[in-house]
Amino acid sequence: MSTALDIDGLVKNAEVAISAARTTEAIRQVATEVGGKRSPLAEAHRALGALEPEARKELGRLLHEARTTIDALVERRRTEIRFAEMQATMESDRIDLSEFIPGTVRSSPTRGHLHLVSQTRDALEDVFVGMGFEVAEGPDIETDWFNFGALNIPPAHPARGMWDTFYLNLGTPESTLLRTHTSPVQIHLMEAAVVNGGLPIHAVMPGRCYRRDTPDARHLPVFHQIEGLVVDKGITFADLAGTIEVFTTAYFGSDIHSRLRPAYFPFTEPSAEFEVTCTICHGDGCRTCSQTGWIELGGCGMVDPAVFDAVGIDPDQWTGFAFGFGIDRCAQMRHQIADMRALNENDIRFLRQF
Amino acid sequence: MRVPLSWLRDFAPFDGDPAGLGATLDDLGLVVEEIQRVGEGLGDVVIARVDEIALITGADKIRRIVVDAGDGPIEVVCGAWNFEVGDLVPLAPVGAVLPGGFAIGRRKMKGVVSNGMLCSGRELELTDDGEGIMVLNRVEDAHPGQRFTEAMGIETDVVFDIAVEANRPDAWSIAGVARDLAARLGLPFTIPVVDGRASAGVGDEGGSIEALTSVRVDDAELCPRFTARVITGVVVGPSPKWLAHRLSLAGMRSINNVVDASNYVMLELGQPTHPYDLDRLGGGGLVIRRAAQGETIITLDGVVRVLGRPGPGLDDTGEDCLICDAEGTPVGIGGVMGGASSEIGADTTRVLLETAYFVPMAIARTSKRLALRTEASARYERGCDPEGIDRAADRFCELLAMTAGSTASVASGTIDIRGDVPTPVKLAVRASRVNDLLGTGFTASQIAALLDPIGITAEEVRADDEGPDAGVLQVTVPTFRPDIRPAPMGESDIIEEVARTYGYSRLPRRMPAWPQPGRLTVYQRDRRRLKEVLCGLGASEAWTSTFVTDFDQTMSGVDPPYIEVTNPLVESERYLRTSMVPGLVRAVIYNSERRQGDIRLFEVGTVFHYPESPPVDPEDGPPADMSERLCAVFCAEGDDAWTAVAAWHAIAEALAIADWSMLAAGGPTTAVLHAYRSAGLSSVVETPPDEFGITWKPTQLGVVGELDPYIVGSLGLLGRDGRARRVGWLDLDIGILLDRDSVPRKPEVSRPISRFPSxxxxxxxxxxxxxxxxxxxxxxxxxxxxxxxxxxxxxxxxxxxxxxxxxxxxxxxxxxxxxxxxxxxxxxxxxxxxxxxxxxxxxxxxx
Missing domain, CATH: 3.30.70.380 (Ferrodoxin-fold anticodon-binding domain)
Incomplete structure (x- = not known):
């Protein structure tokens, strides 16, 4: 066996061959030439058996190193080529999309479906528009002030435990968050109305909300709420109860009614929870309503004077009420959806049902 | 909170149907989540002694048991293995009907006749333990043949499981629930008067409390009131059956007579107390101070707690109230949890009882920082009654004197260090305001009568008939109602109390009317139209996740930084999406895996970008770069870039966009990474000179084309040939698209149609x-x-x-x-x- 085996030269030759490859096919061939069964490297390896143990060990180590280097070079070049080819394909596949000839695209034989949540939201909006409400929206990301502070929930307020909040890496810790309810839209509306002389307000505010709840059959960490706010002269708790009742029968049907019972929300006083006749048993009592005949739907109350104070509305001149409930929950009730998680699985069989 | 009816009756003579009482509680805002009847159906169960246990041939789960229930041997078959010969167990003999209506009959199993059933705690609906038979050896005076209810001191009872609102610390106690309920039902409500000393044994140590201990409060801001009592000669042991049973009905485990007395008082009156072993307190006394930064204590649960460090919460300065012994060693976190070192043990003979008032906000912060929420902290953070302290301490002494042996003796005197505690709120309430807010017609005296039974006194300072300012009530709010604020906000709080005691269901209802019309904005109407167009093109609307992974962000072609959730639900999904593409492609994959992948999907939703500069003023909001977009993916058979282009044409047509243009991706007005067969879409207003000498001013609207096969492949949407599927793609910023100022529509004015041939x-x-x-x-x-x-x-x-x-x-x-x-x-x-x-x-x- 020749002792003049030039491993460095071998690697150099391989390197030249590898960098000369321009196509996937070429690099495949080069890989065989420099590292395959008939490559000088493989032959040198086969010849190892004839050497003295010491020499064999030393040369074996060198060969192994050379093999590692060559393999890495091949792999790198292969990636480069793949990327270049991709770029080239993109360049050559480039088409002028304004060369569109009407009528050449196959139209869909079936109609698509709006998501059930959208349909529910639209239906709720329509009911409220019919009752004289405008529809307002607000951002998903809020500051602590809009989501909590202005709503009479200062930092460390025990009521914050009512909402498990997702905080964001914006500004000082816990200063920015994903809104836990649509109520901050109330603050935006009232602040704008004070600045622009836009009172009275009669608005509903649908939107996406976020709470750090583990998803289960009845809860999703991302969900939808609709909020209502009326600020006007002479508005009373009776107007609130009446509005809830009119909405309930308009949306759920004439045999579904509402009732209020005391509750606590920091941004309303007096506050109430509102329940509607169980849509499953129509009030007779069943498992869904725990035999009570009623299903809890949302919260409501008269706007707390502290909230008016925060936005600069004179509570002796204006009074108001607010209410809020889950859009997804309405969909779940109306369509008897056993597991809420079906709503964001996006199974086309589910989407096409509505 | 679990509230036994029998316990409520200590305060007012409630009777009638439990369901009716439950409905009344509901209407008071004390929402009953469950009504549980306990101790019913246990009348036939007797105590039996196990005399013999034998295996049954051919059975490896059940055994033959011979018991004696006072009248000689009875043979039963039992599947539990947790007892031995000589144990006392509950036996339901043949003919007994257990809770839930389960009737015991004579049964034959593997050839052995079973003449009854040995019962587990769950079968008797007393505990959750359904694994083994209840073993009653430790029950005092229990003997074979005795009625089970008699041995256990069980009477039939009803337990209301009540969800107490966060603003009602007073109602988070048996007495508080009783007060509201009695007020509504017109029943007399009384808290029995106790005298902590008179009810105790005669003090044989002679000394007053000052001779036995000392207390110093160094930080009256965190702890405005601290009282201490000392009870000597205490014999620590089990509580009497009635007390242990009440605790268990209320959902608490019996520990020993000292701890139980403390828990009992908390459940009954809502005031937490903390008993220390006086002999284990260095220097025999207490010092209350603010924790130094980084100071540590081992709490009762054996965990080392580091104190005095500001937490992540807004305005959190890291103030913890520390209870130390007289030598300065921490022995408890004030209002949250005691320390392990001074815990009551079997050998405790001298008890120092702490009954205090801690500042609610400080407790809330400490509890949140340490992620340590206890029965005590939950009550203190809502606000305990600073004037309820003496009654609670007296009640504890009374209970301990009853249960801690004949030598127990309450030392005379109380150490009471009182700083600035909340005082009763006094405010004026206008009857006119009550009626203006509720839509009612109450007189001042009617209002006073509704408030009086819940402890709120209201005196008419001007009569109803004295003119426009008439009917003003001077209202005094007891200190146990910290939820009622001073004037001016407090007026609303009082109005809620009027409504609540009167009954929400009895208040009037009317549908309000106003002259302003209800309507959707133009934007909202156009957005609906846009979605309808997509549906018309066979696309269904999806709802994909707002939370995405690092990989998804890379696939979206957006560089960091991203908006990140600091406390994500799923660790890897910690970013807010910058694009809906990954979500929609995943939705297609989900369907593809169910052999229904030939679909078109779209979503209208918000995407989030890290802001250039976050606002400094927290009231400035919104603090991030958010935009509402429409994203559609076309994955039906044969779909490609042209499908998306056709969709865009349909949208532009439906919205009557005046003029628009399509630019090759990578061109001057698009920044589409990984663009493949895509074009940027622009609305065109004024056209500047292009190759044809036309001037123009484009507004970027989004992208149309095909998703980069590299992204599609990386996300895993592959066709049958194993290669990335072709996905037509449309992505529009609808905030801009639907803004008629940026993107003009065709003129509203009609154009006459020519009558001449073309x-x-x-x-x-x-x-x-x-x-x-x-x-x-x-x-x-x-x-x-x-x-x-x-x-x-x-x-x-x-x-x-x-x-x-x-x-x-x-x-x-x-x-x-x-x-x-x-x-x-x-x-x-x-x-x-x-x-x-x-x-x-x-x-x-x-x-």
Whole structure:
């Protein structure tokens, strides 16, 4: 066996061959030439058996190193080529999309479906528009002030435990968050109305909300709420109860009614929870309503004077009420959806049902 | 909170149907989540002694048990293995009917006749333990043949499980629930008077409390009131059955007489107390101070707690109230949890009882920082009654004197260090305001009568008939109602109490009316229309996750930083999406895996980008870069970029976009990473000079085309051939698209339709490849002016005939005039004007 085996030269030759490859096919061939069964490297390896143990060990180590280097070079070049080819394909596949000839695209034989949540939201909006409400929206990301502070929930307020909040890496810790309810839209509306002389307000505010709840059959960490706010002269708790009742029968049907019972929300006083006749048993009592005949739907109350104070509305001149409930929950009730998680699985069989 | 009816009856003579009481509690806002009947159906159960246990041939789960229930041996078969010969167990004999209506009959199992059933705690509905039989050896005086209920001190009872609202610390106690309920039912409510000393044994240590211990409060801001009592001669042992049973009904485990007395008082009156072993307190006393930064304590639960460090919460300065012994060693976190070192043990004989008032906000912060929520902290953070302390301490002493042996003796005197505690709120309430807010017609005296039974006194300072300011009540709020604020906010709180005690269900209802019409905004109407167009194209609306992974962000082609959730639900999904593409592709994959992947999906939703500069003022919001977008993916059989282009044409048509243009991706106005067969979409207002001398001002609207196969493949959407599927893609910023100021619509004013015949003109041009067909079309439209009714591309052709680097584009122009039929001359003139416009830049020539 020749002792003049030039491993460095071998690697150099391989390197030249590898960098000369321009196509996937070429690099495949080069890989065989420099590292395959008939490559000088493989032959040198086969010849190892004839050497003295010491020499064999030393040369074996060198060969192994050379093999590692060559393999890495091949792999790198292969990636480069793949990327270049991709770029080239993109360049050559480039088409002028304004060369569109009407009528050449196959139209869909079936109609698509709006998501059930959208349909529910639209239906709720329509009911409220019919009752004289405008529809307002607000951002998903809020500051602590809009989501909590202005709503009479200062930092460390025990009521914050009512909402498990997702905080964001914006500004000082816990200063920015994903809104836990649509109520901050109330603050935006009232602040704008004070600045622009836009009172009275009669608005509903649908939107996406976020709470750090583990998803289960009845809860999703991302969900939808609709909020209502009326600020006007002479508005009373009776107007609130009446509005809830009119909405309930308009949306759920004439045999579904509402009732209020005391509750606590920091941004309303007096506050109430509102329940509607169980849509499953129509009030007779069943498992869904725990035999009570009623299903809890949302919260409501008269706007707390502290909230008016925060936005600069004179509570002796204006009074108001607010209410809020889950859009997804309405969909779940109306369509008897056993597991809420079906709503964001996006199974086309589910989407096409509505 | 679990509230036993029997316990409520200590405070008012409640009777009647439990369901009716439950409904009344509901109507008071003390929402009953469950009504549980306990101890019913246990009348037939007797105590039996196990005399013999034998295996049954051929059975490895059940055994033959011989018991004696006072009348000689009874043979039963039992599947539990947790007892031995000699144990006392509950036996339901043949004929017994257990809770839930389960009737015990004579049964034969594996050839052995079972004459009854040995019962587990769950079968008797007393505990949750359904694994083993209840073993009653430790029950005092229990003996075979005795009635089980008698041995256990069980009486039939009803337990209401009540959800108490966060603002009602007073109602988070048996007495508080009883007060509200009695008020509504018109029953007399009394808290029995106790005298902590009189009810105790005679003090044989002679000394007053000052001789036994000392207390110093160094931080009265965190701990405005601290009281201490000492009970000596205490024998620590089990609580009497009645007390242990009440605790268990209320959901608490019996520990020993000292701890139980403390828990009992907390449940009954809502005031937490903390008993220390006086002999284990260094220096025999207590010092209350603010924890130094980084100071540690081992709490009762054996966990080392580091104190005095500001937490992540807003305005959190890291103040913890520390209870130390007289030598300064921490022995408890004030209002949250005691320390392990001074815990009551079996050998405790002298008890120091702490009953204090801690500042609610400070407790809330400490509890949140340490992630340590206890029965005590939950009550303190809501606000305990600073004036309820003496009664609670007295009640504890009374209970301990009853249960801690004949030597127990309460030392005379109380150490009471009182700083600035809340005082009763006094405010004026206008009867007119009550009625204005509730829509009622209450008189001042009616209002006073509704408030009085819940402990709120209201005195009429001006009578109803004295003019416009008439009917004002001077209201005094007891300190156990910290939820009621001072004036002016407190007036609303009082109004809620009036409504609550009167009954929400009895208040009037009316539908309000106002002159302003209800409506959707133009934007909202257009958004609905946009979605309808997509549905018409066969696309269904999806709802994908807002939370995405690092990988998803990379696939979206957006560079960091991203908006990140600091406390994500799923660790890897910690970013807010910058694009809906990954979510929609995953939705297609989900369906594909169910053999229904030939679909078109769209979503209208918000995407989030890290803001250039976050606002400094927290009231400035919104603090991030958010935009509402429409994203659609077209994955039906045969779909590709052209499907998306057709969709865009349909949208532009439906919204009547005045003018728009399509630019090759990578061109000057698009920044689409991984763009593949895509084009940027722009609305065009004023057109600046392009290759055809036209001036223009584009507004970017989004992208149309095909998703980069690399992204599609990386996300895992593969076709049958194992290669990335082709996905048509449309992504629009609808905040801009639907904004009529940025993106003008076709004029509202109608255009008269010509009554004269039109002429068609076909023009084919050889156009350089780098000139978009849309540019040629625009040039034609411009040249044709108001005589050009329509222009449409109808043929594209590439080949040698056209030449290298060019393609043939054939347009059909329909020409017409509003007031006459165009003559040949006019048509020829229009034709040459159009041709000249296209050929102008030298990049196209008529073929």
């Amino acid at each position: 002429s068609d003109l076909d023009l084919a041009f050889a156009v350089d490849n780098d000139i978009p067909a849309g540019g040629v079309e625009r040039a034609l439209r411009r040249a044709g002016g108001d005589r050009l009714e329509s222009v449409e591309l109808f043929d594209v052709f590439r080949g040698d005939v056209v030449g290298e680097g060019r393609r043939s584009l054939a347009f059909r122009l329909r020409l017409c005039s509003i007031d006459h039929t165009l003559n040949d001359e006019e048509l020829a003139e229009l034709r040459s004007r159009c041709i000249a416009a296209v050929e102008k830049g030298g990049k196209a020539a008529l073929r």
